[in-house]
Amino acid sequence: MQTLKVIETENLTKVYGGYVAVDHLSFYINEGEIFGFLGPNGAGKTTTLLMLLGLTEPTDGRAKVLGYNPVREPVKVKRQVGYLQENMGFYREMDARQMLMFIAELNSIDQETARNKIEEALEGVGLIQQADKKIGTYSRGMRQRLGLAEILLKEPKISFLDEPTLGLDPDMTNTMLDNIVSLSRQKKMTVLLSSHMLYQVQKVCSRVGIMINGKMLAQGTMDQLAGETLDVENREFTLEEIYMKYFREAEA
């Protein structure tokens, strides 16, 4: 059976007043896979995600998400894509349940279903005890988990996770990654995971892409990349080695 490409871009480019944030980016993501999106700060990862969501208009090139063009049909894309932002904003004066209910309403999930799903999602991310507290009092890790709860509630076909484990303690990081993996397996959710935590990426991702200075320098499975760059045969390698190699090359 041929795998379906749920995300495809072709020469996607974004220029911010002379500065090229994303430079002729072409890549694809298969259905159901966890794609690791790597790159240093300011490499254009978040800009790419925003373009795929239709929040930012590309300067050039095109993208297709689930067959829709995000520029033309942003709402259809956003209906099936969940986005966990890097610096997530929350309405500080709401509590977790109110926030999730608001998200449910925006996604036109009916109240009854939403109420059950919210409890499930809060349970899933371990926030059920703190659910009645205002979000303003939450720690960074708790907010991050609430963000994941939004995704659990929405059950999208694809989710964009921008630094989902940032600010989490090691135990919670593992739980978060387990959550992501199980979502991907059980609900056949495609995940685009952007992160600096190379070890984690190596653990959960089936394919990775390395983006530096707006360009996708390499994409493929871990073994493919290792074969291309490290000339290793049957040796243990880490993603860090591969990444650093590309990073050095780009710097030079």
Place this chain on the structure above:
Amino acid sequence: MNGIRPILKKELSDHFSSYRFLFLFALIAMASLVLVYMAALDIEESLKGTQKPQFVFLMLFTSSKIQFSLVQFVSFFGPLIGLIMGFDTINRERNEGTLSKLLSQPIYRDSVINGKFLAGVVVIGVMMASIILLITGLGIIMVGVKPGFEEFWRIFIYFIISVVYISFWLGIAMLFSILFRSIATSALASIAMWIFFSFFVSLGVNALISALVPSGGEATTRSVSQIIVINKVLTFTSPMKLYTDATATIIDPLRRTIQPFIVQMGMMEQWSMSRFSGPLPLMQSFMIVVPYILFLLAITVVCFAVSYLVFMRQEIRSV
């Protein structure tokens, strides 16, 4: 449309639970109650010498014996309500990072501003309605006159005009909140706008009139008509003047036109004029103010359209 309802609901609950709304409402309710109390106290004074008092109830809103009548108060401070409610609508969400969260949900971008604007209009409506009802109650108790059918309609039209007027200022404030990233900048810009229209435009009008129309000597028909034309044109540059003129004939039916008499009249002429000084019927009053209402609506729509255009083109970045 898709997405407006939840946003409207959330914004309404935010407004009604905010201290900002509470303070504003308390301030305005207090001020208008004091004004009406004073107006009611000297209503007897005002009615002295009138053979057959008419529209006594409306005098609660317009009595000019005191410094400010309620109508003047709203025209002057109403804008502040709109501005204070709207100056941080969009940029606060942008700064707190909730705007991109909101926009990454399956809603149209315009639903955000539509929902927020609509919520503002509803709050303004509730505020005005409750103030008018308060005044009506107080008036019935103090003056002992209940509003007639026509007075009721006049007050209702006044209510609508006031809501449109304050919503216009809300639209201005929202536009600033879209244009400026910083909340302080948009607040200052809103206040500057208010000061400009409330003080400088009227000063400017007087300066312009004295510059264009030769003063000194007898006022001629020509100079008087010139002044009237200039005044009329400039009315449309100031929303406050627009509002005052729009409400004048509605709430004060004993006024014939929106132009005060400038022409000097002799004693006999005055007597002769007084034959026509009965109140203008509701329909006629309405006809006079329709263009003003339409213009007020038009500038609100223009302001909203500009916000809309700017907002749709704005980049949403991560932070």
